[in-house]
Amino acid sequence: MAKILELNNLNLGFNTDTGYHQALYGVSYSIEQGKTLALVGESGCGKTISAMSILQLLPKNAQISSGEIIYSGKNLLEYSASEMQKIRGKKIALIPQDPMTSLNPLFTVGDQLLEVIKIHQGLVGQEAIKKATEAFDAVQIPSAKERLKNYPHEFSGGMKQRAIIAMALACDAEILIADEPTTALDVTIQAQIMELIRQIKEEKNTAVLLITHDLALVKENSDEISVMYAGRIVEKASTSDFFKNPKHPYSVALLNSIPSNTVKTLSIIQGQPPTISQQISGCRFHPRCTECTEACKSKIPQLKEIGPNHFSACHLC
Numbered sequence: 001m002a003k004i005l006e007l008n009n010l011n012l013g014f015n016t017d018t019g020y021h022q023a024l025y026g027v028s029y030s031i032e033q034g035k036t037l038a039l040v041g042e043s044g045c046g047k048t049i050s051a052m053s054i055l056q057l058l059p060k061n062a063q064i065s066s067g068e069i070i071y072s073g074k075n076l077l078e079y080s081a082s083e084m085q086k087i088r089g090k091k092i093a094l095i096p097q098d099p100m101t102s103l104n105p106l107f108t109v110g111d112q113l114l115e116v117i118k119i120h121q122g123l124v125g126q127e128a129i130k131k132a133t134e135a136f137d138a139v140q141i142p143s144a145k146e147r148l149k150n151y152p153h154e155f156s157g158g159m160k161q162r163a164i165i166a167m168a169l170a171c172d173a174e175i176l177i178a179d180e181p182t183t184a185l186d187v188t189i190q191a192q193i194m195e196l197i198r199q200i201k202e203e204k205n206t207a208v209l210l211i212t213h214d215l216a217l218v219k220e221n222s223d224e225i226s227v228m229y230a231g232r233i234v235e236k237a238s239t240s241d242f243f244k245n246p247k248h249p250y251s252v253a254l255l256n257s258i259p260s261n262t263v264k265t266l267s268i269i270q271g272q273p274p275t276i277s278q279q280i281s282g283c284r285f286h287p288r289c290t291e292c293t294e295a296c297k298s299k300i301p302q303l304k305e306i307g308p309n310h311f312s313a314c315h316l317c
Contacts, residue, residue: 010067038222093168110148
């Protein structure tokens with residue numbers, strides 16, 4: 001299967017009042033057409049900032065020092081602002097983290113969808129309205145044409161998320177970045193949104209980058225998993241292999257912390273992830289790792305293949 005998007009050795013940091021602090025360390029991952037890659041890890045590990053690098057929607061103080069982001073054979077980091085404007089939404093669409101604040105409350109949902117259609121599809125008038133109605137129908141918003149006239153406050157959280165997904169559908173994006181797409185939604189709506197994303201992937205052969213800290217969510221909704229910790233990829237595997245045979249101590253600890261009917265006491269990971277300003281020698285997970293050795297404290301483990309398409313960055317693997 002052809003890779004539609006590749007991050008190669010991406011290094012990124014932030015210029016702050018106390019100097020430059022690195023946030024991503026040689027991050028590499030790729031997505032195949034029609035597949036879902038889940039990028040998982042605790043909050044603050046670098047998942048979202050790596051995705052924002054793809055779209056070049058970084059804060060002003062962010063700086064990419066090296067690496068490549070290859071889309072359809074070209075490095076997006078070499079694109080101008082106007083060239084990226086043609087990519088965002090039309091080719092690579094984003095479902096942002098918070099559906100409650102992602103729509104402008106001063107405009108109808110339909111106006112915002114029609115603007116996206118005008119910019120990326122060049123359609124206006126009745127043609128644009130028809131395209132917008134079809135997009136609402138595709139995400140199962142009832143009375144689609146009438147709901148175009150509603151303002152965001154007239155939509156529930158789940159309906160807002162559907163409207164945002166409709167904007168991606170209206171432009172026939174090849175890649176869908178779903179950043180915590182079920183945040184602030186109840187369990188029933190979460191399942192509906194994930195089923196909708198899965199249908200889009202299957203029907204349109206869309207590549208999906210699913211960003212989440214919820215391993216239970218990705219088990220049924222991804223093909224591959226990349227685990228991030230403190231700005232590094234520490235494990236990569238197929239979803240089925242990962243859940244059957246996790247290798248990195250951090251991955252094992254994450255899986256052991258998932259609630260289960262068979263486990264009465266949840267396992268916890270002691271301590272907190274490091275901030276970007278903290279200098280940690282060796283493996284960045286070693287202060288919290290129960291398997292830590294002397295080598296872990298001094299030598300940075302490299303991501304290496306330990307089985308067919310299964311990679312881990314651990315001295316013990």
